[in-house]
Amino acid sequence: MGYRTVLAAVVAMVFVGPRAALAQAPSHKIVVESPTMKTGETMAKEYTPDGRNISPPMTWSNLPRGTRQIAVVCEDFDAGTPPPWVHWIIYKIPPTATGLPANLPIDTAAPMPSEIAGAVHGYNGWRRPMYRGPAPPAGKPHLYHFVVYALDAALDLPPRLTRAELHDALKGRIIGQGEMVPTYQRN
Amino acid sequence: MSDEQPRIISRRDLLRGVSIAALAAAAPASLDGALDSAAAPAEAVQQTATSAVRREAYENLTAVEADTLEAIVARLIPTDANGPGATEARAVHYIDRALGGALASSRQAYSAGFAAFDRYCRMTRGGPFVELSTTDQDSVLIDVESGSATGSGAGFSGSSAQFFGMVLNHTRQGTFGDPYYGGNANYVGWDLIGYPGVRTSVSAADQQLMEKGALKPNHRSAYDNEMFNKATARNGHGEHQHGD
Numbered sequence: 001m002g003y004r005t006v007l008a009a010v011v012a013m014v015f016v017g018p019r020a021a022l023a024q025a026p027s028h029k030i031v032v033e034s035p036t037m038k039t040g041e042t043m044a045k046e047y048t049p050d051g052r053n054i055s056p057p058m059t060w061s062n063l064p065r066g067t068r069q070i071a072v073v074c075e076d077f078d079a080g081t082p083p084p085w086v087h088w089i090i091y092k093i094p095p096t097a098t099g100l101p102a103n104l105p106i107d108t109a110a111p112m113p114s115e116i117a118g119a120v121h122g123y124n125g126w127r128r129p130m131y132r133g134p135a136p137p138a139g140k141p142h143l144y145h146f147v148v149y150a151l152d153a154a155l156d157l158p159p160r161l162t163r164a165e166l167h168d169a170l171k172g173r174i175i176g177q178g179e180m181v182p183t184y185q186r187n
Numbered sequence: 188m189s190d191e192q193p194r195i196i197s198r199r200d201l202l203r204g205v206s207i208a209a210l211a212a213a214a215p216a217s218l219d220g221a222l223d224s225a226a227a228p229a230e231a232v233q234q235t236a237t238s239a240v241r242r243e244a245y246e247n248l249t250a251v252e253a254d255t256l257e258a259i260v261a262r263l264i265p266t267d268a269n270g271p272g273a274t275e276a277r278a279v280h281y282i283d284r285a286l287g288g289a290l291a292s293s294r295q296a297y298s299a300g301f302a303a304f305d306r307y308c309r310m311t312r313g314g315p316f317v318e319l320s321t322t323d324q325d326s327v328l329i330d331v332e333s334g335s336a337t338g339s340g341a342g343f344s345g346s347s348a349q350f351f352g353m354v355l356n357h358t359r360q361g362t363f364g365d366p367y368y369g370g371n372a373n374y375v376g377w378d379l380i381g382y383p384g385v386r387t388s389v390s391a392a393d394q395q396l397m398e399k400g401a402l403k404p405n406h407r408s409a410y411d412n413e414m415f416n417k418a419t420a421r422n423g424h425g426e427h428q429h430g431d
Binding site: 051052130135 | 310311312322323325326329330333334335336337338339340
């Protein structure tokens, strides 16, 4: 293996690897939307610590046939050491769900809404099992990837998985994915 | 002479004296309030007087700061199925007293921190901390703890996490420290963590009970001990320093 090949591999690991870690690029594309957010547009303060910092509502459609479970992750590839910084991990979402309602509980003892009963939170970058919105340093806007994964199995996963643990658990199980990428900036 | 005072007046007497003084200090204020509203119905006047007596007289914190801090500590170490929390331990009483003594260097950080904290609550949740739901209170504290509140424009000096860390540290001191310093009232903090109390000697039987978690707490401050109080500690230290 030549020097250039090794260098290219390192560059790929550093700049491409993390972004592609959970995404296994399945061909089936899920349509991800929100009544309050759009790709390329600024997120409302309500979903950030500059507002109430509640989780945003999301919807999805065009799930692949054979979907048995759904997982959602929100990540910022412009932050974290190494990137990405994880804002939200929620999984064990039943395949009947067509989205996530806003303002999911931050109290781990509180039940999830009935339409996503059984769903659990994983740890975000602050080591808390809940949604925490964007809080980027002042300067340039950051991109927030809200990614929906369709899984081909009803995985019996414990709550509070880290991103790496979820990554391992989802290996070979992702049969569809889609994302919405709103932005946020502080001045 | 003043160094010998703790030997003569017990810690409990001292605290009782402080409480009476606090109530006495509160009384004129309540009477002033009653006189100002002379036209008010007697019932309302009675209510004002009662609430004034209920409010603790703080030495260093303002009333608004104390109310905010009471609400904060109630979420940090809450009263729940595990037992009493920071409220019952009177952690705020400890912090208030300490800000006039051992923690005096933190007074400015509290003033600035409370101002930024209040601005943050109003800007992001629409009201002061004491008026928020417990869910919103927890959400605010998480944002302040994580440092996410720092860039919000509320004006935290440095990271909001520094303010949170200071308050949490002092809340722990006020809940689990020696009651001599004004917190851990009725030893609720020590009972909460199963600490059996300061002992100058532990017998084999005591040790066996302790290992089983069955040693009855003695509910004594270190300064309740005849052999060790602040005065003797200071005297002992001074004698040693001079090589006597």
